[in-house]
Amino acid sequence: MGHLRFDAGDVTLVLACAVGAPPSLHYWGARLGDEVAVEELERLSIRQGMHGAADVDLPLSLAMEPGLGQPMLHAFAAHREGRDWGSLFTVASVEQDADAATISCRDERTALRIDYRIRFDTVTGVVGISSTLINEGEAVLDLGEMATACLPIPATITDVIGFTGRWTQEFGQERMPRPTGTYMRENRSGRTSHFSYPALLLAGADTDESQGEVYGLHLAWSGNHRLRVDSLTDGRVVASMGALLFPGEIRLAAGESYASPEIVAAYSTSGFSALSRKFHAHVRGKLLHPEMRAKPRPVHYNTWEAVYFGHDTDRLKELATRAAALGVERFVLDDGWFGGRRHDRAGLGEWQVSDAVYPQGLKPLVDHVTGLGMEFGLWFEPEMVNPDSDLYRAHPDWVLQIEGVEQVPFRNQYALDISRAEVADYLFECLDAILSGHDISYIKWDMNRDLSHPGGANGQAVAYKQVIAFYSLLDRIREAHPQVEIESCASGGARADMGALTHCDRVWTSDSNDALDRQYIQRGASFFLPPEVLGCHVGPAHCHVTGRRLSMALRAATALTGHMGIELNLLTDRQADLDQLKAAIALHKKHRALLHDGDLYRLDTAAQHLASGVVARDKSGALFSVAYVASDPHILPGRLYFAGLDENRSYRVKLVWPEGWQALKAPSLIEKLDLANEGAVFSGAALLRAGMQLPHAKPESCLLFYVAAS
Numbered sequence: 001m002g003h004l005r006f007d008a009g010d011v012t013l014v015l016a017c018a019v020g021a022p023p024s025l026h027y028w029g030a031r032l033g034d035e036v037a038v039e040e041l042e043r044l045s046i047r048q049g050m051h052g053a054a055d056v057d058l059p060l061s062l063a064m065e066p067g068l069g070q071p072m073l074h075a076f077a078a079h080r081e082g083r084d085w086g087s088l089f090t091v092a093s094v095e096q097d098a099d100a101a102t103i104s105c106r107d108e109r110t111a112l113r114i115d116y117r118i119r120f121d122t123v124t125g126v127v128g129i130s131s132t133l134i135n136e137g138e139a140v141l142d143l144g145e146m147a148t149a150c151l152p153i154p155a156t157i158t159d160v161i162g163f164t165g166r167w168t169q170e171f172g173q174e175r176m177p178r179p180t181g182t183y184m185r186e187n188r189s190g191r192t193s194h195f196s197y198p199a200l201l202l203a204g205a206d207t208d209e210s211q212g213e214v215y216g217l218h219l220a221w222s223g224n225h226r227l228r229v230d231s232l233t234d235g236r237v238v239a240s241m242g243a244l245l246f247p248g249e250i251r252l253a254a255g256e257s258y259a260s261p262e263i264v265a266a267y268s269t270s271g272f273s274a275l276s277r278k279f280h281a282h283v284r285g286k287l288l289h290p291e292m293r294a295k296p297r298p299v300h301y302n303t304w305e306a307v308y309f310g311h312d313t314d315r316l317k318e319l320a321t322r323a324a325a326l327g328v329e330r331f332v333l334d335d336g337w338f339g340g341r342r343h344d345r346a347g348l349g350e351w352q353v354s355d356a357v358y359p360q361g362l363k364p365l366v367d368h369v370t371g372l373g374m375e376f377g378l379w380f381e382p383e384m385v386n387p388d389s390d391l392y393r394a395h396p397d398w399v400l401q402i403e404g405v406e407q408v409p410f411r412n413q414y415a416l417d418i419s420r421a422e423v424a425d426y427l428f429e430c431l432d433a434i435l436s437g438h439d440i441s442y443i444k445w446d447m448n449r450d451l452s453h454p455g456g457a458n459g460q461a462v463a464y465k466q467v468i469a470f471y472s473l474l475d476r477i478r479e480a481h482p483q484v485e486i487e488s489c490a491s492g493g494a495r496a497d498m499g500a501l502t503h504c505d506r507v508w509t510s511d512s513n514d515a516l517d518r519q520y521i522q523r524g525a526s527f528f529l530p531p532e533v534l535g536c537h538v539g540p541a542h543c544h545v546t547g548r549r550l551s552m553a554l555r556a557a558t559a560l561t562g563h564m565g566i567e568l569n570l571l572t573d574r575q576a577d578l579d580q581l582k583a584a585i586a587l588h589k590k591h592r593a594l595l596h597d598g599d600l601y602r603l604d605t606a607a608q609h610l611a612s613g614v615v616a617r618d619k620s621g622a623l624f625s626v627a628y629v630a631s632d633p634h635i636l637p638g639r640l641y642f643a644g645l646d647e648n649r650s651y652r653v654k655l656v657w658p659e660g661w662q663a664l665k666a667p668s669l670i671e672k673l674d675l676a677n678e679g680a681v682f683s684g685a686a687l688l689r690a691g692m693q694l695p696h697a698k699p700e701s702c703l704l705f706y707v708a709a710s
C-alpha cells in the first residue's frame with residue numbers, strides 16, 4: 001500500500017506510506033473528489049534538485065530525522081553515546097481501519113522503530129496523530145527531541161496565529177505573517193503554561209471567522225512543548241509539535257519506548273469558527289466522559305474570592321444558604337480547609353481536614369450544602385508542598401530539584417516528584433480518604449507553580465514523566481470515584497489543554513474574574529475548547545485582580561455563556577445585584593442545554609465589540625452575545641450580522657439580557673420593535689445577510705439576544 005487516504009466533510013488527508021520509503025503527509029486540505037487519484041497527486045508533486053543545493057529533491061518525512069539530509073529542519077535527535085544519531089526511517093508495515101491507521105517505520109542501522117498512530121474522525125475530519133519510539137537496539141538510547149509529527153502545510157498559508165499570555169491574561173492571540181525561517185514557541189514551565197498555549201492556527205491572509213482556509217494544530221499535552229512552523233528555503237512549509245525534552249530526560253534501555261503526546265489537527269475551508277466547531281466536536285465526542293456530558297453542568301459557587309483563607313463553618317454555611325437561594329447547584333470549598341494551611345506559606349501537602357478550623361470535620365458543612373440540594377466540591381493541589389508542612393519535614397527528598405541549586409521561589413511552595421510511586425501512592429491515599437469519607441462530587445485540582453528545576457531522585461530530569469504521572473493519578477482517582485468530576489486548574493488557565501481534558505471534566509479558564517478581560521480570554525479559549533468546559537464565574541463588583549469596577553449585568557452576561565459559576569461575597573453584595581444575579585442564573589439554566597451542546601459562531605465585528613452566538617444543532621434557536629468593550633467612535637454601533645441560522649426559516653428575535661434594559665437614547669430599535677418583550681420575527685436570510693442595527697449601549701455592557709425559529 002503506497003498511501004492512506006481519509007475523506008470527511010470539506011477535508012481530505014493523504015499520507016504517503018510506501019514500504020521502504022520515508023512516511024510523509026502527502027496532501028491535507030480541501031476535499032478532493034473520488035475521481036482524484038493519489039497517483040495523480042504524486043505526479044503533480046514532482047520536484048527537482050537545484051544548483052547550490054542537493055542534486056535531488058530531498059523528501060520531507062513525519063519525523064524529519066537527520067538521515068534525510070535536510071539542511072534546515074530536524075525534529076528528531078537521538079544517539080547512543082554519540083553514535084547512531086543519523087536515523088532514516090522507512091515504512092515497514094501499515095495497518096488501516098476505516099478511521100485509523102498505524103504506520104510502523106524502522107531504521108535497521110540505528111535499530112529504532114517509530115509507530116505512527118493516526119485517528120481520523122470521519123464526520124469532522126479531525127485528525128489525531130501520535131508516535132511511539134521503540135529502542136530495538138542493545139544499548140541505551142538518549143532521546144533529545146522528537147516532534148510527534150511534522151506536517152507540511154501549503155505555502156499559500158501566509159499567516160501564523162500563536163497563543164500567548166500571562167497569569168490572568170490567558171489565550172491571547174498573535175497573528176503575524178509567516179516568517180521565513182522558523183516561528184517557534186517553547187515552554188519549559190512543566191505545565192501547559194500561561195504564556196504558550198500548545199496550539200497554532202495557520203491561515204490565509206484573508207481568513208476570518210466566517211470564511212477562508214485555516215489549519216489548526218493542538219498538542220494534547222500538559223507539559224513542556226515545542227511548536228514550530230518552518231518555512232524552508234526550498235519553498236515548503238512544515239508545522240510540527242512535540243513534547244520538549246530536557247537533556248538526558250528520556251533514556252531508553254533495550255526494548256523500552258517513548259510515547260509522544262497526540263497532535264489534534266483540523267482543517268477548515270470556512271474560517272476560524274468552523275474550525276473551532278470541529279475541535280469542539282472532538283472534545284465533546286472523544287474526550288469528555290459520556291456520563292458527565294449527559295448531565296447538566298451545575299452552576300457553581302466557589303469560596304475563594306469571598307473568604308480566601310478565612311474559613312469559618314458558620315460563615316460558609318451562610319454563604320451556602322444564600323448561594324442555594326440564588327439557584328446555585330454546587331458549592332466548592334477552595335484552598336484553606338486542610339492541615340496548617342491558614343495562608344499560602346504553610347500546610348500544602350497536609351491533606352487532612354484541619355481540626356483547628358473544622359473541629360467537627362467537614363461533615364457538618366457538607367451536610368448543610370447537600371441538605372440545601374447542592375453538590376459539594378473541594379479544592380486540592382496534590383502535586384505541591386509548602387516547605388513549612390509536615391509532609392516536607394517528613395520527606396524533604398520528595399521534591400523536584402537540581403541538587404546543589406537553590407529552589408526558585410514560587411508561591412512559597414515546591415513541586416513533588418509524583419513520578420515516584422511512593423509519592424503518587426501517598427497522594428492517592430490522601431485524596432481517596434477524603435473522597436471516601438464525604439459526599440463529594442467535584443474536585444478542583446490546582447497546580448500553582450512552574451516546575452523550574454524538574455530533577456528527580458536520581459538526578460535525571462522528570463518533567464515528561466511528571467505529566468504522565470499527573471494523568472495516571474487523575475485516572476486512578478476517577479476509577480476509584482467515578483461519580484467525582486475533576487477540574488484542571490493551574491493558577492487559572494495554565495493547564496487547560498486537550499491532554500488534561502482527556503483525564504478531567506472542565507478547566508478553570510483564568511484567575512481573572514474581570515468580565516472585560518474574560519470576554520477576550522474566553523473567546524481565545526473557545527478557539528479550541530467548547531463553552532461548557534470553561535469555568536466562567538461572576539466575580540466581585542470590584543475585581544480583585546484588576547481593580548476595575550464592572551456592573552453585575554456585564555459580569556453575569558459574561559459568565560453565563562460558559563460553565564457558569566459565582567465567586568463573590570454573598571454576605572456583603574448589594575441586594576439589587578444579587579437579584580440580578582439570580583435572574584442571570586435562571587437565564588443560564590434556561591439556555592444551558594443549548595449553550596453546552598450547540599455550535600459556536602464567533603462573529604467578526606469592529607474592535608469596540610466582541611460578539612458570538614451559540615446555535616442549536618438543529619438551528620431551532622440561538623443565543624447571541626454582543627459585548628460593548630470600549631467606547632464607539634461612531635454615533636451608532638454597526639449592525640449585528642447573525643450567523644449559523646437557517647436562511648429558509650423565520651426567527652423571533654428577543655433581547656433577553658439585561659432585564660429591563662433601555663437604550664441610552666430611547667427609542668432604539670429595541671423599544672420600537674419591542675424586542676425586550678414580545679420580540680419581532682425576521683427571516684433567517686435577512687438576519688444573516690442584512691444584519692440588525694445594534695442599539696447604542698454604554699461601553700462595558702453586554703446584550704444577549706435569543707432567537708427562536710418560529
Ligand code: GLA
Pocket residue numbers: 304334335379446448489490491492508511
Ligand atoms: C489558584 C487558583 C485559584 C485559587 C487559588 C487558591 O490561584 O487558580 O482559583 O484556587 O489557587 O490558592
